[in-house]
Amino acid sequence: MTTIPKINLGNNGPLVSKIGLGCMRMSPVWGSQANDENESIATIQMALDSGINFLNTGDFYGSGHNELLVGKAIKGRRGDAFISVKFGAIFYNNQWIGLDLRPIAIKNFINYSLVRLGVETIDLYQPCRLDNSVPVEDVIGTVADLIQDGKVRHLGVSEITADQLRKANSIHPVTALEIGYSLADRQIESDLLPTAKELGIGVVAFANTAEGLLSGDMKAPLAPDAYQNHFPRFQGENLIRNLEKVALLKQMAREKGYTPTQLAIAWVNAQGEQIMPLVSMSRRSRLPENIEAMSIAFTAEELNLLHTHFAPGAILGGTYLQR
Numbered sequence: 001m002t003t004i005p006k007i008n009l010g011n012n013g014p015l016v017s018k019i020g021l022g023c024m025r026m027s028p029v030w031g032s033q034a035n036d037e038n039e040s041i042a043t044i045q046m047a048l049d050s051g052i053n054f055l056n057t058g059d060f061y062g063s064g065h066n067e068l069l070v071g072k073a074i075k076g077r078r079g080d081a082f083i084s085v086k087f088g089a090i091f092y093n094n095q096w097i098g099l100d101l102r103p104i105a106i107k108n109f110i111n112y113s114l115v116r117l118g119v120e121t122i123d124l125y126q127p128c129r130l131d132n133s134v135p136v137e138d139v140i141g142t143v144a145d146l147i148q149d150g151k152v153r154h155l156g157v158s159e160i161t162a163d164q165l166r167k168a169n170s171i172h173p174v175t176a177l178e179i180g181y182s183l184a185d186r187q188i189e190s191d192l193l194p195t196a197k198e199l200g201i202g203v204v205a206f207a208n209t210a211e212g213l214l215s216g217d218m219k220a221p222l223a224p225d226a227y228q229n230h231f232p233r234f235q236g237e238n239l240i241r242n243l244e245k246v247a248l249l250k251q252m253a254r255e256k257g258y259t260p261t262q263l264a265i266a267w268v269n270a271q272g273e274q275i276m277p278l279v280s281m282s283r284r285s286r287l288p289e290n291i292e293a294m295s296i297a298f299t300a301e302e303l304n305l306l307h308t309h310f311a312p313g314a315i316l317g318g319t320y321l322q323r
């Protein structure tokens with residue numbers, strides 16, 4: 001089995017596995033059904049046993065359901081896990097209805113997260129977005145207060161611009177940026193990734209399969225109840241053209257003896273020492289395949305081919321972040 005390397009998250013930051021476990025899809029989000037609870041807990045525990053210590057959750061994933069799952073999975077083995085939590089999103093009837101980033105709200109959110117997780121400190125705590133409703137100084141300043149109080153170890157941010165990243169980092173050092181990144185979504189290469197690198201901030205890269213587009217399993221049209229139907233890249237002619245693009249990844253995967261998902265994860269992994277693929281896995285059977293992806297190397301020719309074929313803008317229907 002592939003040994004999972006450890007990296008420092010950001011310059012001299014905490015030591016974490018080079019691949020992270022995204023727990024979001026274990027819980028009902030955006031109207032999906034909850035995964036089998038025993039399987040979810042067993043998956044988290046198998047990930048920890050395999051050397052994946054970075055666990056990603058959010059207080060709004062299933063309205064606390066996801067944190068409760070993580071809490072059960074790490075009971076008695078807190079030291080094995082590095083827990084990353086997002087806050088600030090407000091859901092109602094399975095729909096995102098806004099952000100609450102007020103300091104008084106954040107101080108309330110963290111109490112509930114600590115109880116649900118059954119821990120005294122959250123390793124990485126991050127607003128899920130920033131907006132103009134609350135000055136960024138107040139949002140970041142509140143997390144800095146939580147660090148001072150011992151409730152949080154490190155500050156993270158999620159889905160923000162390069163300017164916002166600089167601003168946040170000037171208020172309190174940012175340890176990690178969580179951001180969508182894949183062969184299908186490379187627009188962050190122009191300024192956000194270089195900014196994170198310059199500032200010594202680790203990159204936690206999610207949606208490596210572009211929500212299944214790069215998995216090789218997707219067919220047009222999608223099932224009527226697929227949540228991806230809401231987004232232009234998965235609709236009508238866009239999806240047909242986008243799946244034609246993915247054919248090259250499928251062919252390369254066949255030739256190399258891997259799956260398209262493995263290549264999609266391996267490509268993100270290959271983008272730098274400071275970049276961690278954060279992969280959703282809701283069942284134990286996913287782990288061997290996705291862990292093996294961390295040992296896949298590309299030749300220079302393969303990388304050139306992928307970069308040309310999946311140049312920014314090659315996937316029709318807008319980017320992950322634009323939607």
Ligand SMILES: NC(=O)c1ccc[n+]([C@@H]2O[C@H](COP(=O)([O-])OP(=O)(O)OC[C@H]3O[C@@H](n4cnc5c(N)ncnc54)[C@H](OP(=O)(O)O)[C@@H]3O)[C@@H](O)[C@H]2O)c1
Pocket residue numbers: 021022023024025026056057086128158159178179206207208209210211212215261262278279280281282283286289290
């Ligand atoms: N910061 C943010 O705004 C934000 C937004 C979205 C997600 N996230 C975080 O990032 C994590 C990953 O994001 P994501 O779920 O959007 O993307 P992803 O990792 O690309 O996962 C998408 C889907 O791929 C499936 N999958 C995993 N391994 C596979 C394999 N080997 N073959 C075929 N399919 C496979 C997963 O299914 P199963 O679940 O059935 O295993 C999952 O439903 C989330 O869990 C969450 O923690 C953060």
